[in-house]
Amino acid sequence: MDGLAALTLQNNSTFDSIIQASDFFIFTSKLVDGMEKKLTSADPKKWLEQYGNLLLQYTLPRVNDRELAEDLVQETFLSALKGLSGYKGEASEKNWIFAILKNKIIDHYRKKAASREILELPNLNEGQEDWFDETGTWVPQRAPHDWHDADNPLERKELQKIINWCKKNLKILQQQVFTLKYMEDLESEEICKVLNITTSNYWVLIHRARLQMRDCVEKSFLKI
Amino acid sequence: MMKYLMASCLEATMLMAKKEEGKISFREKLSLMMHTSMCSLCRRFQKQTAVIGSEAKHVHAEGDQLSVSTREKIEKILDVNN
Numbered sequence: 001m002d003g004l005a006a007l008t009l010q011n012n013s014t015f016d017s018i019i020q021a022s023d024f025f026i027f028t029s030k031l032v033d034g035m036e037k038k039l040t041s042a043d044p045k046k047w048l049e050q051y052g053n054l055l056l057q058y059t060l061p062r063v064n065d066r067e068l069a070e071d072l073v074q075e076t077f078l079s080a081l082k083g084l085s086g087y088k089g090e091a092s093e094k095n096w097i098f099a100i101l102k103n104k105i106i107d108h109y110r111k112k113a114a115s116r117e118i119l120e121l122p123n124l125n126e127g128q129e130d131w132f133d134e135t136g137t138w139v140p141q142r143a144p145h146d147w148h149d150a151d152n153p154l155e156r157k158e159l160q161k162i163i164n165w166c167k168k169n170l171k172i173l174q175q176q177v178f179t180l181k182y183m184e185d186l187e188s189e190e191i192c193k194v195l196n197i198t199t200s201n202y203w204v205l206i207h208r209a210r211l212q213m214r215d216c217v218e219k220s221f222l223k224i
Numbered sequence: 225m226m227k228y229l230m231a232s233c234l235e236a237t238m239l240m241a242k243k244e245e246g247k248i249s250f251r252e253k254l255s256l257m258m259h260t261s262m263c264s265l266c267r268r269f270q271k272q273t274a275v276i277g278s279e280a281k282h283v284h285a286e287g288d289q290l291s292v293s294t295r296e297k298i299e300k301i302l303d304v305n306n
Contacts, residue, residue, distance in 0.1 A: 136232025
């Protein structure tokens, strides 16, 4: 439970901003949640209505599989119910449930890595030459172009959609590394353990993922 | 001398990922700083990649809803109807 609580604290801000990024209704209900937190204890009968779709919406882009996402949400409620006596009310109920979900998502990646063929590991010596010439300088056609800043909520939402779309075009391991690092906020050591890869694998994968993502976002974002 | 000290664009973009996680040595930091102070393309890369990183945390499938069958299973688990 300690691990869970730590995870929860670390990620509070992420969930908060997801909530704020959605709509006014959810935002106000969050305020009410906050006010009522001390007065009411956890009420599992309300969980489905309160968190069901939010949990699904969080999970979907992180696992890219509808059926699996629904299973993970279901398992999350089951684990939350079983662990209810351990819930001390230190984190908000929502963050507590999300922390359980996050563990389920990471577990899914761990299981996937355990059954992975060794052949799928990246060749450390290929890939970057697409972007750089032999001196390590940007190839003009692949060099970053200027974007306008996505500074209003609508543009940010659009950018988030594009990020999700571009992520699906990454090779599978790059995609997993990108998801765990940028969407799940894990540290590199933990990602290496979860995905069962070496540190040098990790740096190559994350570097390529960053190059690829920026490239794809640029091509899609400028088209808007 | 300069060539030894200063990173290339390839190395600089790699070092940015390491810097983001605090896994960067003093010498690497220095060669990254020297590079980005002179290379506007890499400065742009750094800025845009940071935006992608921070927006990625907020990605969610807006509007998606649980299927009826999953809802029913969860209702049973949570004993909603009793």
